[in-house]
Amino acid sequence: MASFTRTKIELNEQESKLRNLLLDVARYIDESKEIKDALELRFAGGWVRDKILGIPSHDIDVAINAMTGYPFSLKLKEYLEIPGNLEKYAITSNDVGNLHKIAANPEKSKHLETVTVKMIDLDVDLVNLRKETYSEDSRNPQMEFGTAEEDALRRDATINALFYNLHTGEVEDFTGGLLDMESQLIRTPLEPHQTFMDDPLRVLRLVRFASRLNFHIDATSELSMSEPSVLEALRMKISRERVGTELEKMLKGKGPRDALQFIDRLGLYSTIFTDPHLKPIPAPDSSRLKLSYECLENLRVNETPGSIYQSLVRSDDARYFAWILAALTPWSQIPGEVPIKPGGRATIPYAAMVAKEGIKANNKICSVVTGALRNYIQITELKNAINNEDARISERDTIGMQIRRWDFLGGHWRLQALFALLVEASNSTEQEGYGKVFAEWQRFVEHLEKLEVMDAPSIRPIIDGKQLTKELGVRPGIWMAPALDVCMEWQLRNPGETDFAGAVEEVRKRKDELKIPLK
Structure with a gap:
């Protein structure tokens, strides 16, 4: 097994262009003296994980230390409008899409404003490094600027808490994510129970990454994922749209059978496959679910x-x-x-x-x-x-x-x-x-x-209602639908026939049964 503890990441041409552009924008902002601290930029999370694992990725989160994503994106736009700057990176205005600001929506587990932009055929999200503070009476965190380590600790899994520092070209690991990748382990950076109670959606995210990557979840996390208090929080505090989105990613991903096995084994079924607002709702016995998903996998x-x-x-x-x-x-x-x-x-x-x-x-x-x-x-x-x-x-x-x-x-x-x-x-x-x-x-x-x-x-019907009424010489009526079924039955008995005369004759024979007012 390859060792990830001293990992280097090789950027492709697109990623190198993006890195150089972002570093120049950071210098442009620093030289303007508009902010007090020098900017530090990092590629964060899933892109780093996938890059190390050799999985192609076109989605890059850019973590910024001293600015939020939106003002940084405006300075990026400003920088690229300076004559000659596009040409420095061998790109054109078509290589940079429109900026899309996505507001924070804590009620749907969207805790931070982000900006997305299509750049050099990469989907780029711009967001600041942050730390989260939760109160006992709310699952919605207070968001503050944070260090890279604080940002890493607030993430759902150690393998998603890695950074690629654009300035040094080094992978930064504050939570042991590289060793966990080597061990094919999904583990939370902080104590699991509090991690899941802070944001119960993380339960499903861990299942998704474990099934997608064919990793296992550490035993302590699994125990916490199955606790009644965590399941109740997942059931009632997370929007069902978010639950559905995570499930869709699981079942469209590389390990749908494994995802259902995790859901089954960890006792998550009745929390996911329910309508929490329908009272009362029966609870089916899911003890035989394994036979169903194993059967489908066998067929596949x-x-x-x-x-x-x-x-x-x-x-x-x-x-x-x-x-x-x-x-x-x-x-x-x-x-x-x-x-x-x-x-x-x-x-x-x-x-x-x-x-x-x-x-x-x-x-x-x-x-x-x-x-x-x-x-x-x-x-x-x-x-x-x-x-x-x-x-x-x-x-x-x-x-x-x-x-x-x-x-x-x-x-x-x-x-x-x-x-x-x-x-x-x-x-x-x-x-x-x-x-x-x-x-x-x-x-x-x-x-x-x-x-x-x-x-x-x-099968396309050999005759439609308008043609049938014309052939019969009667007005349309409630007889029409069953009469067209008779035509289709005739058509099924006579495959390849293109003349509908036989179908019309069959309807005539059954006019009394169909209650057609033929003279």
């Missing part, structure tokens, strides 16, 4: 042409949705639905409410979750019928229309089928393994592929 790592995973998970979005669904399988145990709005008539399954309000998932995800919870039993029944070779499984129109209905109720019907598989896997035992489950669902996929109905929801 064994993906081959024509496999279950390749057939059901077909995009980057779908991969993320799949992990959300795996995490929500315990909610399949909770029957019933809850109003979308207090006192409202429209309802959604509890799992969809947890997605909507608990992790602030977008509407598309909430729709998929709703469809998955409402349809997984029917989808499983079709899987069983196929494996039992029931007579109806050869009826392309019947199965195709069923798939279209599932897709209409939530979209992404393939992911709904994946959810049904994961629920079944979570109801098995570890001793049984996934062999029987995988074999049956593989037959399900292959049968539907053979029938050419996997894409039934995207």
